[in-house]
Amino acid sequence: MLITGAELADGRVRDVRIREGAIEAVGEGLDADAGERVVDARGRHLLPGAIDVHVHFREPGGSHKETWASGSRSAAAGGVTTVVDQPNTSPPTVDGDAFDEKAALAAASHVDYGINGGVTADWDPESLFERPLFALGEVFLADSTGDMGIALDLFEEALAEAAARDVPVTVHAEDETLFDESALGGDLGGVGTAAAADAWSAYRTAEAEAAAVERALDAADASDAQVHIAHTSTPEGIDAVADTDATCEVTPHHLFLSRENAGRLGTFGRMNPPLRSEERRAAVFERLRDGDVDVVATDHAPHTVAEKRQGLREAPSGVPGVETLYPLLLESVRTGELPIERVRDVVATNPASIFGIEGKGRIEAGADADLILVDLTNPREIEAGALHSACGWTPFEGVQGVFPELTLVRGEVVYERDPVTGAESFGEPVGRNVRDR
Ligand SMILES: NC(=O)N[C@@H](CC(=O)O)C(=O)O
Ligand SMILES: [Zn+2]
Ligand SMILES: [Zn+2]
Numbered sequence: 024m025l026i027t028g029a030e031l032a033d034g035r036v037r038d039v040r041i042r043e044g045a046i047e048a049v050g051e052g053l054d055a056d057a058g059e060r061v062v063d064a065r066g067r068h069l070l071p072g073a074i075d076v077h078v079h080f081r082e083p084g085g086s087h088k089e090t091w092a093s094g095s096r097s098a099a100a101g102g103v104t105t106v107v108d109q110p111n112t113s114p115p116t117v118d119g120d121a122f123d124e125k126a127a128l129a130a131a132s133h134v135d136y137g138i139n140g141g142v143t144a145d146w147d148p149e150s151l152f153e154r155p156l157f158a159l160g161e162v163f164l165a166d167s168t169g170d171m172g173i174a175l176d177l178f179e180e181a182l183a184e185a186a187a188r189d190v191p192v193t194v195h196a197e198d199e200t201l202f203d204e205s206a207l208g209g210d211l212g213g214v215g216t217a218a219a220a221d222a223w224s225a226y227r228t229a230e231a232e233a234a235a236v237e238r239a240l241d242a243a244d245a246s247d248a249q250v251h252i253a254h255t256s257t258p259e260g261i262d263a264v265a266d267t268d269a270t271c272e273v274t275p276h277h278l279f280l281s282r283e284n285a286g287r288l289g290t291f292g293r294m295n296p297p298l299r300s301e302e303r304r305a306a307v308f309e310r311l312r313d314g315d316v317d318v319v320a321t322d323h324a325p326h327t328v329a330e331k332r333q334g335l336r337e338a339p340s341g342v343p344g345v346e347t348l349y350p351l352l353l354e355s356v357r358t359g360e361l362p363i364e365r366v367r368d369v370v371a372t373n374p375a376s377i378f379g380i381e382g383k384g385r386i387e388a389g390a391d392a393d394l395i396l397v398d399l400t401n402p403r404e405i406e407a408g409a410l411h412s413a414c415g416w417t418p419f420e421g422v423q424g425v426f427p428e429l430t431l432v433r434g435e436v437v438y439e440r441d442p443v444t445g446a447e448s449f450g451e452p453v454g455r456n457v458r459d460r
Contacts, residue, residue, distance in 0.1 A: 025055045029064035032367040041392040044433035071371035072104025072393035077320035082128045084113025089325040089413045095133040097411035099437040101346035102427035104134050104393035110141025111169030117141045119150030132450030133437050142181040157454035159185045160193030161253045164235045167295040182246035191249040196235035219335040220285035224297040233259040240267050254322045256296040258306035270317040270377050275351050290338035291331045319369040321348050325414035342418045346410050350424025357399050379455030392434035395427040
């Protein structure tokens with residue numbers, strides 16, 4: 024394939040030739056070979072496909088919420104070419120057998136993928152670390168979906184095991200001793216009310232995140248483990264990471280939604296960590312713009328509409344997001360709120376370098392042809408009905424997004440407008456522990 028006249032994130036206009044899954048050349052005036060598909064990309068931007076290092080695709084055990092096929096189709100349609108799945112499935116991915124069971128299901132993926140290993144009291148580090156883990160994590164310092172919260176001594180043990188094998192560790196940092204139980208005590212006004220959604224934010228306090236981030240960073244320092252703080256939702260959490268060797272990640276929902284959206288979202292806005300005040304949201308966004316955020320990843324956590332449409336105490340935590348990651352960030356580029364190079368870095372270049380994913384996250388000769396083509400003059404409204412996740416809803420309904428027109432994984436078309444045209448099981452495992460690609 025030859026892509027001609029595309030604008031890259033750094034402003035250069037180039038032709039890009041793809042051969043055998045890789046970018047063969049980035050140049051000017053490249054000529055098409057006989058029979059080669061030519062994509063006229065004038066007026067379009069060509070960007071590296073996003074690497075979403077935080078998704079929950081729910082198999083095994085939760086295929087009514089999402090499957091590897093549906094989740095990865097959603098990824099492809101949103102310009103995400105690599106996903107990293109989290110361990111709070113059923114069974115949890117805490118030993119070699121559970122890893123193998125998930126790996127067999129993940130082979131159905133449309134996009135490339137990594138599989139993380141988890142830590143619970145019954146984990147088996149020996150058999151788990153024999154497998155090609157992408158990373159250890161998310162390690163839960165408080166209960167979230169799957170009830171995998173662990174105590175500090177087990178966390179320290181896990182850091183030592185990971186450091187010894189040079190495996191990075193991602194952390195869900197909340198300290199449940201600092202949650203405010205009284206916030207859940209009053210009359211919450213029933214399902215779907217502002218009071219219900221806002222109570223979750225009052226319950227899982229910003230202080231609980233800051234304290235757990237500090238604790239995780241201290242433990243990282245003492246162990247020499249490479250630590251990445253997942254879904255940092257407060258400026259305090261981001262600032263604590265900035266002074267250390269650790270890295271941080273922010274989600275689109277903490278960048279684009281706040282407690283002010285609670286009324287519209289009701290229990291659909293319940294997630295961990297929760298939505299924060301508008302001031303904190305704006306401060307998180309400012310840190311992204313200023314370059315203090317290493318990664319934007321989605322924490323794509325699909326639950327069905329029926330599951331979310333329950334009382335605040337019954338509805339599960341989590342929102343979907345893999346398909347709207349790039350569209351929301353590119354809309355901020357379109358409106359001048361974010362530089363396009365920053366967006367490229369936080370969704371592609373940085374995740375590849377932090378987690379040691381060779382050959383991805385950059386547009387240069389020799390790299391994997393994981394690419395998206397977008398028209399930054401052509402936003403559309405996000406609507407659940409047009410998205411591909413099995414969960415059937417989005418917290419960003421009605422918000423503007425700039426969607427990709429074409430998504431390639433290693434040169435293969437996995438999405439071209441609608442519908443997805445890629446082969447079902449095109450994805451391959453990635454990560455620095457995966458050999459023999
Ligand atoms: N973020 C959430 O609220 N939920 C996630 C788990 C998690 O990332 O904590 C899920 O798996 O549903
Ligand atoms: Zn989490
Ligand atoms: Zn998560």
